[in-house]
Every structure is written in structure tokens, then in C-alpha cells.
Amino acid sequence: MGKRERRSFTDEFKRQMVQLYENGKTRADILKEYDLSASAFDRWVKQSRTTGSFKEKDNRTEEQNELLALRKEIQRLKMENDILKQAALIFGRK
Secondary structure, three states: OOOOOOOOOOHHHHHHHHHHHHOOOOHHHHHHHHOOOHHHHHHHHHHHHHOOOOOHHHHOOHHHHHHHHHHHHHHHHHHHHHHHHHHHHHHHHO
16 A cells, blocks of 8 residues: 555635534545545544644644743754854964
């Protein structure tokens, strides 16, 4: 079985799929009829029920947001450190 090419769906399409499910169409029928992966569909349903948004940033936990912020801060500090090391080398030569 070949690997499926990654597809992207509009928020409107995702909303329509969740609406079909909430109106009684079975999960199996939706997956088969629209050739969707179960994991993607389940994620859409969960996102719709929790935040109403399909954007990843709107569906992150506080811990995930904190981890991203900390990673960004580490990256900034590493850059600053590299700049200071370069400056120390330059001024050390004089």
C-alpha cells in the first residue's frame, strides 16, 4: 500500500464534516465517502468541541505554549551568547 499524499482542507470543509457527524452520519461513512484519515477526522471533531477552532495554536495546552515560549527564549539566548563571544574575540585582538 503506497503512502498517501498529504492534503490540506479548509476550515469550512472541516466544519462541514463535523456537522455531518453531529447530525447523525456515521464516522465510518464520512471517512469512506470523503477518503479521510480517521486521525485527522477525530482531531477535527475534538477541536470543534473544545475550542471551536481548527488552528493548531488555538488548540495547544498551557504546557505546550510554555514549552514553545521557552524554546524560543533559549534560541534567542544562544544567539545573544554567540554575538557576545564574537565581540569578545574582536575586542581581545585589539
